Amino acid sequence: CPANSYCPGGALGVKPCPADTPIAEAGGVSPSACRPTGWTALIYSIPVGTTFTPASPRPANLLGRSNLVQTVMMDNEDSFRRWVPACPNDYFTWQFFGRIAITTPGQYTFATESDDGSLLYLNLVPTPIMPDSAAPAAPDTRAVVGNEPPRSSVSEKPRGTYSLIIDNDGLHGARKYSRTIQLQPGAYSAKVVGFEAGGAASMKFTYSGPDTGSQFVPVRSIDSRVPPLESSPSNTWTMQIFALPKGTMEAPTAFPTDSLVGADDSLPIINFGSDQEVRAYVPKTPDVYAWRIFGNLVIATGGSYSFCTESDDGSLFYLNGLSTVDPSSYTLVVDNDGVHGSIRACGTAELTTGTYSAKVTGFQWGGGMAMRLYYKGPDTGDQYWFVRSTGKSGVVNEDPALGSWLLQMYGVSGGIAATPRNFYARQAIGQSARVPKIHFDDLATFRRYVPSTPDVNYAWLFLGKVMVNTGGDYTFCTTSDDGSMLYLNGGALGSKFVLQINNDGLHGPNQKCKTLTLTSGIYNAKVTGFQAGGGVMMRFTYSGPDTASQFRYVRSVDTKTADLNPSYKDPGSQLPEVFSQGLHARYTYKSWDSKAAVWNDVSGNKRNGIGSGSGFSTICETDVNGAAGTVCSVKGTTAAALNFGAGSVPPTFTICSISRYTGAARGRVLSGDGNWLHGHWLGNVGVAFYEGWKTGGATTIAIQPTDWLLFCGQNAPPGLFVANGVRVGNGAGGGASNIAFGVNALGCCGKSEASDWAISEISVWNRALSADELESVLSYYS
Numbered sequence: 081c082p083a084n085s086y087c088p089g090g091a092l093g094v095k096p097c098p099a100d101t102p103i104a105e106a107g108g109v110s111p112s113a114c115r116p117t118g119w120t121a122l123i124y125s126i127p128v129g130t131t132f133t134p135a136s137p138r139p140a141n142l143l144g145r146s147n148l149v150q151t152v153m154m155d156n157e158d159s160f161r162r163w164v165p166a167c168p169n170d171y172f173t174w175q176f177f178g179r180i181a182i183t184t185p186g187q188y189t190f191a192t193e194s195d196d197g198s199l200l201y202l203n204l205v206p207t208p209i210m211p212d213s214a215a216p217a218a219p220d221t222r223a224v225v226g227n228e229p230p231r232s233s234v235s236e237k238p239r240g241t242y243s244l245i246i247d248n249d250g251l252h253g254a255r256k257y258s259r260t261i262q263l264q265p266g267a268y269s270a271k272v273v274g275f276e277a278g279g280a281a282s283m284k285f286t287y288s289g290p291d292t293g294s295q296f297v298p299v300r301s302i303d304s305r306v307p308p309l310e311s312s313p314s315n316t317w318t319m320q321i322f323a324l325p326k327g328t329m330e331a332p333t334a335f336p337t338d339s340l341v342g343a344d345d346s347l348p349i350i351n352f353g354s355d356q357e358v359r360a361y362v363p364k365t366p367d368v369y370a371w372r373i374f375g376n377l378v379i380a381t382g383g384s385y386s387f388c389t390e391s392d393d394g395s396l397f398y399l400n401g402l403s404t405v406d407p408s409s410y411t412l413v414v415d416n417d418g419v420h421g422s423i424r425a426c427g428t429a430e431l432t433t434g435t436y437s438a439k440v441t442g443f444q445w446g447g448g449m450a451m452r453l454y455y456k457g458p459d460t461g462d463q464y465w466f467v468r469s470t471g472k473s474g475v476v477n478e479d480p481a482l483g484s485w486l487l488q489m490y491g492v493s494g495g496i497a498a499t500p501r502n503f504y505a506r507q508a509i510g511q512s513a514r515v516p517k518i519h520f521d522d523l524a525t526f527r528r529y530v531p532s533t534p535d536v537n538y539a540w541l542f543l544g545k546v547m548v549n550t551g552g553d554y555t556f557c558t559t560s561d562d563g564s565m566l567y568l569n570g571g572a573l574g575s576k577f578v579l580q581i582n583n584d585g586l587h588g589p590n591q592k593c594k595t596l597t598l599t600s601g602i603y604n605a606k607v608t609g610f611q612a613g614g615g616v617m618m619r620f621t622y623s624g625p626d627t628a629s630q631f632r633y634v635r636s637v638d639t640k641t642a643d644l645n646p647s648y649k650d651p652g653s654q655l656p657e658v659f660s661q662g663l664h665a666r667y668t669y670k671s672w673d674s675k676a677a678v679w680n681d682v683s684g685n686k687r688n689g690i691g692s693g694s695g696f697s698t699i700c701e702t703d704v705n706g707a708a709g710t711v712c713s714v715k716g717t718t719a720a721a722l723n724f725g726a727g728s729v730p731p732t733f734t735i736c737s738i739s740r741y742t743g744a745a746r747g748r749v750l751s752g753d754g755n756w757l758h759g760h761w762l763g764n765v766g767v768a769f770y771e772g773w774k775t776g777g778a779t780t781i782a783i784q785p786t787d788w789l790l791f792c793g794q795n796a797p798p799g800l801f802v803a804n805g806v807r808v809g810n811g812a813g814g815g816a817s818n819i820a821f822g823v824n825a826l827g828c829c830g831k832s833e834a835s836d837w838a839i840s841e842i843s844v845w846n847r848a849l850s851a852d853e854l855e856s857v858l859s860y861y862s
Contacts, residue, residue: 081094082094085097086109086110087109088109088110117150117300117301117302117303117304118147118148118149118150118178118300118301118304119147119149119150119151119152119176119177119178119272119301119304120145120146120147120149120176120177120178120304121145121146121147121149121160121163121164121174121175121176122142122144122145122164122174122175122176122177123142123143123144123145123160123164123166123167123172123173123174124137124138124141124142124143124172124173124174124175125141125143125168125171125172126141126171126172126173126275127171128171129360130171130173130275130277131250131251131277131351131357132197132249132250132275132348132349132351132466133173133197133198133199133249133273133274133275133348134173134275134346134348135315135316135346135347135348135468135469136315136316136346137173137175143164143166143167143168143172144164144165144166144167145164146163146164147304148163148304149163149176149304150300151285151298151299151300152176152272152283152284152285152298152299153284153285153298154174154281154282154283154284155282155284156280156281156282157169157276157281159282160172160174160281160283169281170276170277170278170279170281171276171277171278172275172276173273173274173275173276174272174273174274174275174283175271175272175273176270176271176272176273176285177269177270177271177304178269178270178301178302178303178304179207179267179268179269179270179301179302179303180202180267180268180270180287180299180300180301180302181209181266181267181302182206182263182264182265182266182267182268182289182291183209183265183291184265184289184290184291185262185263185264185265185290186262186263186289186290187260187261187262187263187289188260188261188262188263188287188288188289188290188291189258189259189260189287189288189289189296190202190245190246190258190259190260190261190285190286190287190299191246191256191257191258191284191285191286191287191296192246192248192256192257192258192272192274192283192284192285193248193254193255193256193257193282193283193284193286194248194254194255194274194282194283194284195252195253195254195255195276195279195280195281195282196250196251196252196274196275196276196277196281197248197249197250197251197252197274197275198246198248198249198272198273198274198283199244199246199247199248199249199272199273199274200244200245200246200248200270200271200272200285201242201243201244201245201270201271201272201273202242202243202245202261202268202269202270202271203241203242203243203268203269203270204243204261204268204380206263206264206265206266206267206268207266207267207269208266208267209265209266209267209302241378241470242269242271243378243380243459244459244460244465244468245259245261246258246259247460247463247465247466247468248274249274249349249466250351251277253279253280254280254282259461259463260461261461263289267302267303270299270301272285284298285298285299286298286299287299315348315468315469315470316345316346316347316348316375316469317345317347317348317349317350317373317374317375317469318343318344318345318347318373318374318375319343319344319345319347319361319362319371319372319373320335320340320342320343320371320372320373321340321341321342321343321358321362321364321365321369321370321371322335322336322339322340322341322369322370322371322372323339323341323366323368323369324339324366324368324369324370324443325368326368327528328368328370328443328445329418329419329445329525329528330394330417330418330419330443330516330517330519331370331394331395331396331417331441331442331443331516332370332441332443332516333483333484333514333516334484334514335370335372341362341364341365341366341369342362342363342364342365343362344361344362346361347361347373347469348468349453349466349467349468350373350440350451350452350453350466350467351451351452351453351466352449352450352451352452353449353450354448354449354450355367355444355449358371358449358451367444367446368443368444368445368446369443369444370441370442370443370444371440371441371442371443371444371451372439372440372441373439373440373441374437374438374439375437375438375467375468375469375470376435376436376437376438376469376470377399377435377436377437377438377467377469377470378434378435378436378470379431379432379433379434379435379436379457379459380433380458380459381433381457381458381459382430382431382432382433382458383430383431383457383458384428384429384430384431384457385428385429385430385431385455385456385457385458385459386426386427386428386455386456386457387413387414387426387427387428387429387453387454387455387467388414388424388425388426388427388453388454388455388464389414389416389424389425389440389442389451389452389453390416390422390423390424390450390451390452390454391416391422391423391442391450391451391452392420392421392422392423392444392447392448392449392450392451393418393419393420393442393443393444393445394416394417394418394419394420394442394443395414395416395417395425395440395441395442395451396412396414396415396416396417396440396441396442397412397413397414397416397427397438397439397440397453398410398411398412398413398438398439398440398441399411399413399429399431399436399437399438399439400436400437400438400439401434401436401437402429402431402436402549403547403549409547409637410437410439410483411429411547411549411626412427412632412635413427413428413429414426414427415427415632415633415635416442417442417516417517417633418519419445421447421448422448422450427627427628427630428628431457435470438467438469440453452466453466453467454466454467455467483516483635483636483637484514484515484516484544484636485514485515485516485517485518485542485543485544485607485636486512486513486514486542486543486544487512487513487514487515487529487530487540487541487542488508488509488512488513488540488541489508489509489510489526489530489532489533489538489539489540490507490508490509490538490539490540490541491507491508491509491534491537491538492537492538492539492610495537495612495781495782495783496537496538496539496610496611496612497585497586497612497781497782497804497805497806498563498584498585498610498804498805498858498859499539499563499564499565499584499608499609499610499859500539500608500610501709501859509530509532509533509534509538510530510531510532510533511530513529513530515529515542516635517620517633517634517635518542518607518618518619518620518633518634519618519619519620519633520616520617520618520619521617521619522615522616522617523535523616526540526616535613536611536612536613537611537612537613538610538611539608539609539610539611540607540608540609540610540618541606541607541608542605542606542607542608542620543604543605543606544604544605544634544636544637544638545602545603545604545605545636545637545638546568546602546603546605546634546635546636546637547601547602547603547637548571548598548599548600548601548602548603548624548626549600549625549626550600550624550625550626551597551598551599551600551625552597552598552624552625553595553596553597553598553624553625554595554596554597554598554622554623554624554625554626555593555594555595555596555622555623555624555631556568556580556581556593556594556595556596556620556621556622556634557581557591557592557593557619557620557621557622557631558581558583558591558592558607558609558618558619558620559583559589559590559591559617559618559619559621560583560589560590560609560617560618560619561587561588561589561590561611561614561615561616561617562585562586562587562609562610562611562612562616563583563584563585563586563587563609563610563805564581564583564584564607564608564609564618565579565581565582565583565584565607565608565609565859566579566580566581566583566594566605566606566607566620567579567580567605567606567607567608568580568596568603568604568605568606569603569604570601570602570603570604571598571599571601571603572598572599573596573598573603577604577606579656579856579859580594580596581593581594582852582855582856582859583609584805584855584858584859585802585805585806585807585855585858586612586805586806586807588614588615589615589617598624602637602638605634605636607620619633620633620634621633621634622634655860656853656856656857656859656860657856658845658849658853658856658857659843659857661845661853662845662846662847663683663685663843663844663845663846664683664685664687664728664730664733664844664845664846665681665683665685665687665724665728665842665843665844666681666682666683666841666842666843666844667679667680667681667682667689667724667839667841667842667843668682668840668841669698669712669713669714669839669840669841670712672698672714674696674697674698677690677691677692677696678690678691679691679714679722679724687724687725687727687728688724688725689722689723689724689725689728689822690722690723690724690725691720691721691722692721692722692723692825693719693720693721693824694717694719694720695716695717695718695719695720696714696715696716696720697714697715697716698712698713698714698715699712699713699715699838700712700713701713705740705784705786705787705788706783706784706787706788707787707788711738711788711840712840713738713838713839713840714838714839714840715742715837715838716823716824716836716837716838717743717745717836718745718824718834718835718836719824720823720824720837721822721823721824721825721830721831721834722822722823722824722825723820723822723825723826724820724821724822725820726819726820727818727819727820728819728820728821728844729752729756729816729817729818729819729820729821729844730817730818730844730846731817731818731846732795732796732817732846732847732848733794733795733796733817733844733845733846733847733848734792734793734794734844734845734847734848734849734854735758735792735793735794735842735843735844735845736790736791736792736842736843736857736858736861737750737758737759737789737790737791737792737839737841737842737843738788738789738790738839738840738841738842738861739759739760739788739789739791739837739838739839739840740786740787740788740789740837740838741760741763741765741785741786741835741836741837742786742836742837742838743835743836744836745834745835745836746760746762746763746785746835746836747760747761747762747829747832747833747834747835748760748761748824748829748830748833748834748835749823749835749837749839750821750822750823750839750842751821751822751823751824751825751826751827751829751830751833752816752819752820752821752822752826752827752830753816753819753820753821753826753827754771754816754819754827754828755769755771755816755827755828755829756769756770756771756815756816756819756821756827757769757829758770758791758793758821759789759791760789760835760837761777761833762833763785764777764778764779765779765781765783765785765787765789765803766779766780766781766783766789766791766803766804766806766808767779767808768791768793768801768815770793770795770814770815770816770817771815771816772812772814772815773810773812774793774799774801774809774810774812774815775793775801775803775808775809775810776808776810780803780806780808781803781804781806781808783803783804788840789803789804790802790803790804790805790858790861791803791804792854792857792858793809794848794849795813795814795815795816795817795848796813796814796847796848797813797848798848798850798851799811799812799813799848800849800851800854802854802858805858823837823839824837841861843857
């Protein structure tokens with residue numbers, strides 16, 4: 081059966097196709113085998129104020145259609161009215177459907193030039209230009225608007241899905257966008273849509289490539305049959321608006337249903353520039369509010385994609401299905417959170433072909449408002465386009481514990497100079513709270529979550545779970561005023577919390593970082609810190625493969641199993657590395673031999689302390705004398721003396737001790753040859769005299785005379801002296817060395833200035849520890 085004909089009686093019964101349908105399927109036996117050439121045009125009215133092409137025009141707003149449009153070359157409103165006479169001057173949208181025949185493989189450049197917006201979609205799965213014979217199709221019996229004849233029905237189901245090729249949308253004058261793609265021979269279903277808001281209207285669709293001699297010419301369709309209207313998917317985003325309390329500073333992680341103001345499921349794109357534009361979809365939107373928007377992102381070509389949110393105030397963008405650890409969870413791709421003006425933030429994701437659930441959250445604190453979401457990658461020709469949802473996505477109701485940190489505040493009586501190691505003996509302040517990220521820059525921020533946070537002397541504990549999707553090197557940082565510490569466990573880090581960052585002590589805003597090599601998985605995280613007085617800050621950030629090597633606030637994926645009850649104890653008691661580097665001698669309460677009155681050196685160097693006199697004992701005390709938890713010690717009266725022997729204080733040294741007065745006799749506790757004392761003197765605590773004062777001669781820290789003192793000193797640079805986390809050195813360097821030290825013995829005054837004493841531990845190094853090393857020791861002992 082020849083072209084442009086149908087053959088009900090075989091080759092001897094050739095009949096010409098009806099007018100305007102000259103191309104016939106091979107072997108067709110009825111007029112239905114003849115396909116109408118040209119484009120099918122549909123024109124709809126749209127609401128005043130429309131700023132982007134509607135994703136799904138309402139069928140009731142259909143003004144007319146035609147299946148005879150030869151080319152999509154509309155110069156003005158009259159060009160549209162030639163095919164649909166009812167087309168108005170302003171506020172209408174168009175849809176052109178057809179099939180494009182490609183006969184020569186190669187690169188083709190398509191262009192849309194429009195006023196206002198336009199979009200080009202192609203089904204990139206080609207079908208034969210002259211398909212095999214199909215059964216006769218039933219005629220279209222639906223009512224026709226206008227004077228056009230009914231269009232033919234599709235006799236086969238469409239294969240594949242539409243891919244967005246050109247995004248030339250939005251309010252603008254005549255503007256031309258183009259994109260080049262590689263095509264193989266075949267017929268490609270095409271859809272050209274757009275809209276006109278006001279003023280001039282135009283729509284031109286052209287292409288160039290091997291079939292056109294590389295000249296731009298109007299694109300012609302070989303078949304104007306289109307899918308039934310009701311089969312078109314609703315390609316929109318679903319948006320919910322929630323009321324927020326005034327003073328909100330970040331996008332919420334929980335969205336209580338009782339704060340839901342309204343919702344709309346007809347967003348074509350996410351592009352808001354004012355509160356009024358949001359209220360066009362949810363009229364009751366308040367002045368302070370949050371949004372949660374769901375949709376589906378279809379990726380036709382796998383590769384690297386960059387996503388950006390531009391918002392005022394904060395916003396977050398998530399994709400579902402990226403995590404190899406938990407594919408059902410959302411992964412944060414863009415973090416643009418916080419109170420700020422219109423700011424753009426971007427993130428990258430490696431995506432494979434398929435459909436991804438997408439979520440956008442954000443909030444409006446006050447003032448200007450903006451929320452836009454766009455992306456670029458292989459599907460966009462590496463040009464930024466607004467992200468469009470394919471198909472309508474339902475709302476996912478999330479567990480409030482997901483995506484938040486659990487925070488508990490603790491009070492500290494009598495002053496604080498270091499982060500507590502254990503919290504189980506501390507007095508909790510208020511109720512625990514869930515926070516989206518650890519970003520606290522002042523006291524007001526802490527009080528927003530825990531209103532009863534005091535002005536001074538408090539500590540905090542954050543618990544959460546950090547998901548690592550892509551293994552590699554990750555750099556974690558805490559920035560705090562005063563001290564802070566980071567612990568992690570899980571994976572290769574083991575089952576117990578391990579101290580990773582020690583940013584402890586009294587100081588202003590200070591950042592410390594550490595790089596860890598982590599495998600994919602979920603890691604338990606604990607961030608602790610304290611505030612003695614003055615300004616306060618606590619931030620926890622990281623960078624690595626999951627963040628495209630950009631620093632972001634660390635988000636927790638789950639806090640459902642976090643335990644903040646009073647019995648919670650810190651298992652992070654691993655001995656720091658410094659104890660294996662130049663340790664000269666070490667004495668612990670467990671190494672005291674009460675029968676022999678010998679304090680054994682556990683360093684392996686056999687510098688044992690020899691006891692003399694009477695009044696020795698061992699004791700364990702809990703939650704007393706300034707300590708949180710249990711401290712065990714060797715205890716003695718003024719009659720109990722110790723001598724650790726010649727050279728127990730080496731030429732260059734650092735010495736750290738945990739000791740206290742226990743009775744009325746308060747002279748020296750640790751003393752040495754000549755005039756040497758460490759820690760205590762005549763009732764003063766946190767002092768040192770190494771043949772000269774290395775600190776002041778009086779107590780300068782907040783401590784009771786019988787409280788436990790963790791005191792470190794050294795006789796070489798950096799020359800640090802630290803008492804219960806407070807630096808107390810006077811800057812005088814040097815000091816007596818290569819001497820013996822003991823208790824209630826030695827030197828000028830060991831006996832004459834004897835004390836009732838208790839010592840939990842003493843460690844001596846044959847070198848001056850660095851500030852970082854000393855902090856690790858203090859953290860371990862505290």
